[in-house]
Amino acid sequence: MGERLLIEEKFIKNLSKDRSPTGKMDKQEIIKKTELFVKETLEKDSTGHDWWHTHRVRNLAKRIAKEEGADIFIVELAALLHDIGDYKFFQGDEEAGSALVRKWLHSLKISPSLINNIVEITSQVSFMHTLTNKSKDSVKKNSVPTLSQELMAVTDADRLDAMGAIGIARAFTYGGFFNRPIYDPIIKPNKSITKEEYKTTEAPSINHFYEKLLKLKDMMYTDLGRKIAKKRHRFLKLYLKEFFKEWKGKM
Numbered sequence: 001m002g003e004r005l006l007i008e009e010k011f012i013k014n015l016s017k018d019r020s021p022t023g024k025m026d027k028q029e030i031i032k033k034t035e036l037f038v039k040e041t042l043e044k045d046s047t048g049h050d051w052w053h054t055h056r057v058r059n060l061a062k063r064i065a066k067e068e069g070a071d072i073f074i075v076e077l078a079a080l081l082h083d084i085g086d087y088k089f090f091q092g093d094e095e096a097g098s099a100l101v102r103k104w105l106h107s108l109k110i111s112p113s114l115i116n117n118i119v120e121i122t123s124q125v126s127f128m129h130t131l132t133n134k135s136k137d138s139v140k141k142n143s144v145p146t147l148s149q150e151l152m153a154v155t156d157a158d159r160l161d162a163m164g165a166i167g168i169a170r171a172f173t174y175g176g177f178f179n180r181p182i183y184d185p186i187i188k189p190n191k192s193i194t195k196e197e198y199k200t201t202e203a204p205s206i207n208h209f210y211e212k213l214l215k216l217k218d219m220m221y222t223d224l225g226r227k228i229a230k231k232r233h234r235f236l237k238l239y240l241k242e243f244f245k246e247w248k249g250k251m
């Protein structure tokens with residue numbers, strides 16, 4: 001957490017040195033500066049939320065945004081920043097991460113409404129926000145009409161990166177980082193996991209498939225998201241089938 005703040009300070013200082021006399025930056029420059037800031041911040045991450053995750057989310061979010069007619073600049077900027085302030089890296093503090101994103105955007109001297117737009121997306125994208133604290137109906141129903149197209153594009157892209165072959169790799173990387181076992185038949189998955197339980201769980205990585213990954217297919221907001229999710233969901237299921245076959249010592 002402290003390291004992220006230090007990197008941000010350094011980049012904000014450099015911004016003021018490089019700034020043109022008018023102080024204004026064009027969209028391309030804003031994206032480039034943000035990319036460099038995010039790259040350095042996430043460079044050493046080994047939880048599966050590294051720069052390459054952000055890179056994939058950015059590309060996929062832009063592809064979805066084109067299909068949906070969403071604002072590509074907002075989507076790209078929000079996708080780049082979506083994991084910078086993730087609560088998981090701020091000891092669960094949901095506000096500290098948003099403050100870091102807001103500070104960066106403010107230093108770019110962009111309009112307050114655009115800053116609010118981006119922070120709205122980066123603070124809502126996490127799967128954790130879809131959970132409630134009630135074990136019955138723990139996953140909130142999607143409320144598509146109230147969400148912006150830009151939020152939907154970034155969220156679908158982020159969720160898609162938690163599915164399929166890459167999603168599997170990331171699940172075990174994350175579990176390993178937090179010392180979670182691969183699998184323990186004694187510890188059953190908590191399919192109705194609540195928001196608080198999700199934030200503090202130490203369950204095996206395989207449980208994460210049932211507590212989050214297999215739910216994502218039905219949580220997509222966009223048509224393209226749904227199409228890609230269908231394929232990646234099938235791969236998750238196939239992987240689990242093989243995993244349990246091998247666990248039982250079958251061929």
Ligand SMILES: [Fe+2]
Pocket residue numbers: 049053057082083158
């Ligand atoms: Fe992410």
